[in-house]
Amino acid sequence: xxxxxxxxxxxxxxxxxxxxxxxxxxxxxxxxxxxxxxxxxxxxxxxxxxxxxxxxxxxxxxxxxxxxxxxxxxxxxxxxxxxxxxxxxxxxxxxxxxxxxxxxxxxxxxxxxxxxxxxxxxxxxxxxxxxxxxxxxxxxxxxxxxxxxxxxxxxxxxxxxxxxxxxxxxxxxxxxxxxxxxxxxxxxxxxxxxxxxxxxxxxxxxxxxxxxxxxxxxxxxxxxxxxxxxxxxxxxxxxxxxxxxxxxxxxxxxxxxxxxxxxxxxxxxxxxxxxxxxxxxxxxxxxxxxxxxxxxxxxxxxxxxxxxxxxxxxxxxxxxxxxxxxxxxxxxxxxxxxxxxxxxxxxxxxxxxxxxxxxxxxxxxxxxxxxxxxxxxxxxxxxxxxxxxxxxxxxxxxxxxxxxxxxxxxxxxxxxxxxxxxxxxxxxxxxxxxxxxxxxxxxxxxxxxxxxxxxxxxxxxxxxxxxxxxxxxxxxxxxxxxxxxxxxxxxxxxxxxxxxxxxxxxxxxxxxxxxxxxxxxxxxxxxxxxxxxxxxxxxxxxxxxxxxxxxxxxxx
Amino acid sequence: xxxxxxxxxxxxxxxxxxxxxxxxxxxxxxxxxxxxxxxxxxxxxxxxxxxxxxxxxxxxxxxxxxxxxxxxxxxxxxxxxxxxxxxxxxxxxxxxxxxxxxxxxxxxxxxxxxxxxxxxxxxxxxxxxxxxxxxxxxxxxxxxxxxxxxxxxxxxxxxxxxxxxxxxxxxxxxxxxxxxxxxxxxxxxxxxxxxxxxxxxxxxxxxxxxxxxxxxxxxxxxxxxxxxxxxxxxxxxxxxxxxxxxxxxxxxxxxxxxxxxxxxxxxxxxxxxxxxxxxxxxxxxxxxxxxxxxxxxxxxxxxxxxxxxxxxxxxxxxxxxxxxxxxxxxxxx
Numbered sequence: 090x091x092x093x094x095x096x097x098x099x100x101x102x103x104x105x106x107x108x109x110x111x112x113x114x115x116x117x118x119x120x121x122x123x124x125x126x127x128x129x130x131x132x133x134x135x136x137x138x139x140x141x142x143x144x145x146x147x148x149x150x151x152x153x154x155x156x157x158x159x160x161x162x163x164x165x166x167x168x169x170x171x172x173x174x175x176x177x178x179x180x181x182x183x184x185x186x187x188x189x190x191x192x193x194x195x196x197x198x199x200x201x202x203x204x205x206x207x208x209x210x211x212x213x214x215x216x217x218x219x220x221x222x223x224x225x226x227x228x229x230x231x232x233x234x235x236x237x238x239x240x241x242x243x244x245x246x247x248x249x250x251x252x253x254x255x256x257x258x259x260x261x262x263x264x265x266x267x268x269x270x271x272x273x274x275x276x277x278x279x280x281x282x283x284x285x286x287x288x289x290x291x292x293x294x295x296x297x298x299x300x301x302x303x304x305x306x307x308x309x310x311x312x313x314x315x316x317x318x319x320x321x322x323x324x325x326x327x328x329x330x331x332x333x334x335x336x337x338x339x340x341x342x343x344x345x346x347x348x349x350x351x352x353x354x355x356x357x358x359x360x361x362x363x364x365x366x367x368x369x370x371x372x373x374x375x376x377x378x379x380x381x382x383x384x385x386x387x388x389x390x391x392x393x394x395x396x397x398x399x400x401x402x403x404x405x406x407x408x409x410x411x412x413x414x415x416x417x418x419x420x421x422x423x424x425x426x427x428x429x430x431x432x433x434x435x436x437x438x439x440x441x442x443x444x445x446x447x448x449x450x451x452x453x454x455x456x457x458x459x460x461x462x463x464x465x466x467x468x469x470x471x472x473x474x475x476x477x478x479x480x481x482x483x484x485x486x487x488x489x490x491x492x493x494x495x496x497x498x499x500x501x502x503x504x505x506x507x508x509x510x511x512x513x514x515x516x517x518x519x520x521x522x523x524x525x526x527x528x529x530x531x532x533x534x535x536x537x538x539x540x541x542x543x544x545x546x547x548x549x550x551x552x553x554x555x556x557x558x559x560x561x562x563x564x565x566x567x568x569x570x571x572x573x574x575x576x577x578x579x580x581x582x583x584x585x586x587x588x589x590x591x592x593x594x595x596x597x598x599x600x601x602x603x604x605x606x607x608x609x610x611x612x613x614x615x616x617x618x619x620x621x622x623x624x625x626x627x628x629x630x631x632x633x634x635x636x637x638x639x640x641x642x643x644x645x
Numbered sequence: 646x647x648x649x650x651x652x653x654x655x656x657x658x659x660x661x662x663x664x665x666x667x668x669x670x671x672x673x674x675x676x677x678x679x680x681x682x683x684x685x686x687x688x689x690x691x692x693x694x695x696x697x698x699x700x701x702x703x704x705x706x707x708x709x710x711x712x713x714x715x716x717x718x719x720x721x722x723x724x725x726x727x728x729x730x731x732x733x734x735x736x737x738x739x740x741x742x743x744x745x746x747x748x749x750x751x752x753x754x755x756x757x758x759x760x761x762x763x764x765x766x767x768x769x770x771x772x773x774x775x776x777x778x779x780x781x782x783x784x785x786x787x788x789x790x791x792x793x794x795x796x797x798x799x800x801x802x803x804x805x806x807x808x809x810x811x812x813x814x815x816x817x818x819x820x821x822x823x824x825x826x827x828x829x830x831x832x833x834x835x836x837x838x839x840x841x842x843x844x845x846x847x848x849x850x851x852x853x854x855x856x857x858x859x860x861x862x863x864x865x866x867x868x869x870x871x872x873x874x875x876x877x878x879x880x881x882x883x884x885x886x887x888x889x890x891x892x893x894x895x896x897x898x899x900x901x902x903x904x905x906x907x908x909x910x911x912x913x914x915x916x917x918x919x920x921x922x923x924x925x926x927x928x929x930x931x932x933x934x935x936x937x938x939x940x941x942x943x944x945x946x947x948x949x950x951x952x953x954x955x956x957x958x959x960x961x962x963x964x965x966x967x968x969x970x971x972x973x974x975x976x977x978x
Contacts, residue, residue, distance in 0.1 A: 140727075140936075141728050141936070143727070143728065143729050144729050151684070227699055228699065231695065231699040234684065234692070248695070249695025249698055249699055306716075306721070306723055309723040309724035309725065309726055309729075309944045310724060310726075311724055311729070312729055316729075333728065333730060333735070333738050334738045334739065334820070334823055334928060335811065335812065335928065336926075358810075360809060360926045361926075361936060361939075362809075362923055362924055364797065364924070365797075365808070365809040365923075365924060365925065365926040368797050368798075368801065368808040368809055369808070369809050369926070371802070372801070372807060372808060372809075374807065374809070374810065374813065525676075526676075526677075527677075529675065529676050529677050530676025530677055532688065533676060533677065533690070533693075536689065536690050537690035537693070568690070
């Protein structure tokens with residue numbers, strides 16, 4: 090009996106082993122590439138996402154992964170022209186501010202319907218604006234990061250929300266005219282109306298699924314079913330399903346849209362590991378993904394993939410904390426740092442193609458950019474001389490840089506640190522390096538506690554307004570930079586409050602000049618992130634704002 | 646046996662309680678925190694502080710812990726900060742993938758490891774022994790993520806095997822239990838079964854490497870020990886055939902330490918699964934854990950780490966029980 094049992098075990102083991110081998114061998118015969126979809130219109134595109142979306146009500150979201158999906162389903166009043174940061178009509182065909190910038194009149198596209206069949210009109214616009222403004226509950230308000238930033242406050246601030254609201258009221262003059270009244274002019278308008286958070290959603294669906302109900306349970310939030318399954322807009326696609334287990338979000342063509350998509354289906358597949366995304370593209374499991382590593386561009390192109398370089402909409406800077414080392418308060422020392430860094434060389438050797446040396450804190454695509462600023466070309470002799478004049482020839486600086494992170498503006502922080510610190514050593518500065526994990530205290534230490542003398546950080550813009558860059562950095566006294574310059578703070582506040590148009594751009598051009606004279610930090614580069622799609626995909630236009638819309642995509 | 650089981654269960658309660666305190670305290674001692682991770686690039690110290698306030702993370706840690714414990718005892722581990730889904734639901738959704746992967750890896754490790762170990766012992770000092778020893782050293786030394794990437798780059802295309810995911814995008818299999826292979830068998834969707842097996846091969850082999858190497862070495866050492874035992878001389882002198890001696894006396898007696906190792910390795914698989922699942926985009930608990938660590942997702946991490954501890958405790962109990970079955974002397978004690 091004993092003998093028989095062991096024989097069976099052995100047989101089972103052998104069969105199992107043979108099975109594994111057979112599977113491996115038979116698999117060899119399988120075709121490597123199963124292209125999805127057909128030609129022309131129709132078909133399915135699977136796009137590899139770097140992370141999970143949180144949920145799909147954009148009003149409560151502020152992350153790129155969620156927006157990539159919601160912008161395919163929901164339209165905003167104004168949008169960015171594909172491939173640029175210029176504004177163009179979307180749901181609004183025209184928008185006009187009053188002279189004082191406190192009233193915005195939107196003329197709306199006619200005949201537009203939400204995917205639930207209800208009409209998009211001026212009352213729907215007002216419903217959305219009123220919804221944001223009247224949002225109740227600390228949990229809900231704390232999630233509305235962009236609304237809080239742009240509109241500065243709610244009807245009744247709760248929890249952490251504070252400030253005087255910019256929004257006053259909305260009137261639906263007729264079905265195709267919506268008028269937004271503000272309490273004060275806001276420089277971020279009209280560009281901020283392009284933000285995915287301010288996309289128009291169906292009032293009927295919002296009410297039906299109790300979309301405003303956000304509750305807090307312990308240290309987390311719960312949203313209503315609307316946010317997970319019923320988000321309803323006017324866009325070229327509509328929601329179909331979200332398979333959490335497979336990490337797949339499926340959208341289907343919205344035939345009731347005025348401009349329905351050409352694809353039948355658009356699937357977003359979450360693949361956090363970059364190498365796994367590359368493998369999936371090579372195997373034909375996905376037809377595109379975001380943020381390929383710059384060192385893979387050549388390899389991907391050799392294999393026939395299309396690497397699309399985005400025009401830069403971000404800036405990498407070397408932060409200077411004047412409250413760290415007292416010598417940094419001396420403008421000559423800060424200028425010496427700027428002259429001492431070989432930014433040309435760094436950009437050429439360490440950043441992806443298309444990246445440029447930054448001459449100020451806003452990228453070129455932004456209204457308010459000016460070439461007329463003080464520049465600091467590489468000049469180590471001048472740097473040494475300035476340090477000597479300031480009595481800072483033996484300067485020692487604590488230089489913080491992040492680890493375990495890749496940002497669109499900083500693909501490789503360690504490389505960036507090494508390159509810049511070598512330059513600074515060459516002009517006689519002693520560097521004390523401090524490396525910290527991005528999610529392990531780096532941002533706390535540099536932004537909250539200001540422990541550094543120098544640090545690396547950057548910013549990717551949200552919409553086409555210079556205030557979104559320079560206002561965020563230098564609009565008030567911050568631990569990160571450790572200076573108090575009321576003249577600069579006032580100039581920024583005034584630029585932010587100036588009505589849209591030429592005066593607004595001019596105000597920011599002046600601010601940019603002031604900043605580059607004062608030099609509170611050093612802009613290093615405008616890096617260019619990329620998006621990659623397979624050889625058969627047509628119609629993807631790389632956007633500086635990572636605002637790629639897949640409505641015109643076809644599979645050839 | 647029953648008393649033994651009850652005692653082990655009672656012992657598990659304080660173990661889990663202490664672990665919950667450690668996990669809770671450890672997570673909260675990490676710099677960064679969930680608010681910063683949630684707010685991403687746009688996080689300012691003010692926004693982080695206010696979100697911490699809304700999340701209750703600025704309250705005394707003892708108070709936070711007791712609130713957490715109170716909810717946890719009712720089975721409420723909160724919602725993931727990353728996916729906004731209930732954490733317990735997530736574990737239910739993702740567990741089958743990890744079981745599928747872990748089980749496949751353990752089967753590979755046992756099916757190959759025990760015979761390899763035996764062969765190495767049998768030919769001690771010879772060529773097979775040396776080859777196996779070198780291979781097991783390499784197996785233990787090579788990091789799982791490196792092996793995973795190497796397999797993806799070098800093996801996936803030539804063998805025609807998928808290098809990521811649990812299922813090909815075109816396969817729209819019915820999901821009943823979330824066990825891809827089982828679901829396919831239950832619904833007779835043989836394409837889906839085949840597809841699921843193909844997706845398992847590379848990650849399962851990558852995950853199996855370390856347990857395979859460890860099991861091989863332990864089996865080898867254990868078999869060598871038994872070879873030196875007196876009772877083998879007795880068996881030989883009784884005139885039993887070599888194959889009967891090998892199976893009945895050598896293997897059976899050598900298995901005890903091997904079973905312990907298998908138990909320990911099963912517990913350790915969750916650790917290996919974090920890297921393997923991440924590299925192969927195999928969406929199981931390890932994948933969830935990796936994402937949770939990156940985003941400082943406290944609710945998810947608390948639930949997953951405690952769940953891992955529970956599995957470890959359970960596996961150890963099973964190992965103890967299996968001792969009794971393999972070696973009756975343990976039962977008598």
